[in-house]
Structure formats: structure tokens, C-alpha cells
Amino acid sequence: MSRPSRPVAITCGEPAGIGPEIAARAWAALSNDIPMVWIGDPRHLPQDVPHRVIDSPDEVIAPSADALPVLPHPFDSAALPGVPQPGHAQGVIDVIARAVDLVQTGAACGVCTAPIHKKALQDGAGFAYPGHTEYLAALAGVDDVVMMLASDQLRVVPATIHIALDQVPQALTPMGLRRTIEITAQELQNRFGIARPRIAVAGLNPHAGEGGSMGRQEIDWIAPLILEMQGEGFALTGPLPADTMFHARAREGYDAAVAMYHDQALIPIKTLDFDRGVNVTLGLPFVRTSPDHGTAFDIAGQGRANPTSMIEAIKLAWQMGQKT
Structure with a gap:
């Protein structure tokens, strides 16, 4: 494997959660293969993890098997496992921004973010975003981003994300769905190397509306939009009943699925491959x-x-980072 000088930047996430320990264990598993740098307060790492404080990602020019490279970001106190502290909230937010700056300036090949606790950030620092995805879009200065959940068994994209279920029919629009499909197709080409991505599109309603007896969105605009985009060269199928889209034979027919709302997308991938699913932000x-x-x-x-x-x-951040 080639060993370029740009590491994957790993954010600390919520210090009271499992982020620091899973980052340390991931480094132990990948330390011979992938250069990486962890950004956070070294006090928040497990005590038995060897680490090396560095001043710049430029110091990580190859995988570091002897110690986890750490770009220090001091917090106001040590972490208490399981108990988020308000004083840590701003530090968590600042570490994300710092990692984004590193990758935007070319010092890192990609960002891998450890889990955050949205309520802790809202309570401690007035965090104004529903989640990581929206904050990253703001940092990047882009309006349209897409959340993809990916594993070896399935790639799936929800067209609407962190909103209540009763808000989905109003939030789901022809323009929004079009942009979701466009971004998904473009990123499958650019980041995953799929020349002509096949995308399956779920219906909103049970049985994809069943001819209008269970909802009319499919007839009124989802099917016409798919037909229009097929005419533009997109390899689309749908709208499909979501309950028959995700079995093994069905998954052979597409490279990614677009679902209409959060749980319609996340339940299948977490059922199929709970431990190996990865959240990827497309459109950044x-x-x-x-x-x-x-x-x-x-x-x-x-x-x-x-x-x-x-x-x-x-691993996925590293693989995608080699294509940029």
C-alpha cells in the first residue's frame, strides 16, 4: 500500500462517550497500514494507549505503529466516562472545525468524526445544528449535502434526515429529491469509482402508494421525477416499495438506494450490518x-x-481520500 503524507484526521467527539477509546483501538488495528492523527485532549484517551504529541499533521508521513499521533486540543478538564460536561461542549465543536480546516488546506486526506452528543453541545455551547452533517455543510459553505450509510452489503441515502416523521411529506420536495439523487450519483462516480451508478428510489408510502390508495406522492411527482431524470441519463429505478428493496436479490440490482426518510434508510443497513456501517457525508x-x-x-x-x-x-476515509 502506498504511504502518502496526508493522514486521516480523527476528531475526539464527545469525551465522555466511547469516541476516544474506539479511536485508540482503531489506531491499534490500522497502525501498520493507514497514517492518521487524533485531535483532542490527550487526557481523554485511555491511559494505556501510547501516543505522541505532534505540532502538525506534516509530522505524520507514514503509518505510526509505535504511538498514536495526537494533535493536542486542550479542554478545561479531564473526562468523566458517561457524564458529559458543559465545559467540554465548545472544545468538541472547535475540534470538528479544526479537522475540517486541516482537510480543506490539504494537510489531511479526509476527516473521520467520532460520535457527538447533540444535546450536550446544545446545552453547553448553544450548538445550533441538528447534527454533524448540517454543521459540516455550514463549515464548508455548501447548501446541499447528503448523508449516506455505507457497508459492504448496502449503501443507502435518506432524502430527509433529522426531522420528525410527520414533517417528512412537507419537507420532501421534487427539487430536494432531485438534488439528493444528483449528489449521490456524482459522488458514487467521484468517490467510489462507479462509472454509471445504479440508484433505486423508494416510495414514501406503504407499497409505494399502491396506485394512489395509500398516498399520492408517488403518482403525483416521485414517479414523474424519476422518469424525467432517466431521460437525462440517470440509471434509476422506482419508486419501489421499501419493504421489498433490501433483501439480498434486490440489492444486487443497484449500487445505492435513496430512501425518503431517516428510519426507512437506517433500519435496513443497521439490521444487515450493524457493526460495519459507516456514515459518509456526500456533497462536501x-x-x-x-x-x-x-x-x-x-x-x-x-x-x-x-x-x-x-x-x-x-478505512473508507482513507480509500476515498486517495481519489482526491
């Missing part, structure tokens, strides 16, 4: 991945957290 001018789970306060600091999703997220 840089690579960003994240493990597909939360802070897990209930097991933080106990050495029980499964690092597999973080390992897969770092």
Missing part, C-alpha cells in the same frame, strides 16, 4: 466519514465498546 468539498453509532454513555470507559464501525470509517 472534502472527505468525511463517521462510525454509524452514538456516544454509548452506558458503556463508556469500560473497554467494552466495539471499534469495528470506527475502523471501517477510517
Whole structure:
């Protein structure tokens, strides 16, 4: 494997959660293969993790097997596993911004973000965004981004994300769905190397509306939009009943699926491949991945957290970063 000088930048995430420990275990698993740098307060790492404080990502010119490279970002206190502290909130936010700056200036090949706790950030620092995805879009200065959940078994994109279910029909618009499909297709080409991506589009309603008896969005505008985009050269199928889209034979027919709302997308991938799912933000001018789970306060600091999703997220950030 080639060893270029741009590492994957890993953010600390919520210090009271499992982020620091899964980052440390991911480094141990990948330390011979992928250059990486962890950004955060070294006090928040597990005590038995060898680490080396550096001044710049330029010091990470190859995988570091002896110690985890750390770009220090001091917080006001040590972490208490399972108990988020208001004084840490701004530091968590600032570390994300710092990682984005590194990748935008070319010092890192991609960003892998450890889980944050949105309420802790809102309570401690007035965090004004629903989640990571929206904050990253603001930092990048882009309006349209797409959240993809990816594993070896499935890639799936929700057209609407962090909103209540009763808001979905109003939030779902022809222009919004079009942009989701366009960004997904473009990024599958640019970041995943798929020349002509095949995208399956779910219906909004049960049985994709069943001829209008269970909802008319499919007839009124989803199917016409798909037909229009097919005429523009997009390889689309749908709208399809969501309950028959995700079995093994169906998944062979597409490279990614576009779902209409959060749980319609996340339930299948978490059922199929819970430990290996990776969150990828598409539409940014840089690579960003994240493990597909939360802070897990209930097991933080106990050495029980499964690092597999973080390992897969770092690997995917590295692979995508080589295409930029």
C-alpha cells in the first residue's frame, strides 16, 4: 500500500462517550497500514494507549505503529466516562472545525468524526445544528449535502434526515429529491469509482402508494421525477416499495438506494450490518466519514465498546481520500 503524507484526521467527539477509546483501538488495528492523527485532549484517551504529541499533521508521513499521533486540543478538564460536561461542549465543536480546516488546506486526506452528543453541545455551547452533517455543510459553505450509510452489503441515502416523521411529506420536495439523487450519483462516480451508478428510489408510502390508495406522492411527482431524470441519463429505478428493496436479490440490482426518510434508510443497513456501517457525508468539498453509532454513555470507559464501525470509517476515509 502506498504511504502518502496526508493522514486521516480523527476528531475526539464527545469525551465522555466511547469516541476516544474506539479511536485508540482503531489506531491499534490500522497502525501498520493507514497514517492518521487524533485531535483532542490527550487526557481523554485511555491511559494505556501510547501516543505522541505532534505540532502538525506534516509530522505524520507514514503509518505510526509505535504511538498514536495526537494533535493536542486542550479542554478545561479531564473526562468523566458517561457524564458529559458543559465545559467540554465548545472544545468538541472547535475540534470538528479544526479537522475540517486541516482537510480543506490539504494537510489531511479526509476527516473521520467520532460520535457527538447533540444535546450536550446544545446545552453547553448553544450548538445550533441538528447534527454533524448540517454543521459540516455550514463549515464548508455548501447548501446541499447528503448523508449516506455505507457497508459492504448496502449503501443507502435518506432524502430527509433529522426531522420528525410527520414533517417528512412537507419537507420532501421534487427539487430536494432531485438534488439528493444528483449528489449521490456524482459522488458514487467521484468517490467510489462507479462509472454509471445504479440508484433505486423508494416510495414514501406503504407499497409505494399502491396506485394512489395509500398516498399520492408517488403518482403525483416521485414517479414523474424519476422518469424525467432517466431521460437525462440517470440509471434509476422506482419508486419501489421499501419493504421489498433490501433483501439480498434486490440489492444486487443497484449500487445505492435513496430512501425518503431517516428510519426507512437506517433500519435496513443497521439490521444487515450493524457493526460495519459507516456514515459518509456526500456533497462536501472534502472527505468525511463517521462510525454509524452514538456516544454509548452506558458503556463508556469500560473497554467494552466495539471499534469495528470506527475502523471501517477510517478505512473508507482513507480509500476515498486517495481519489482526491
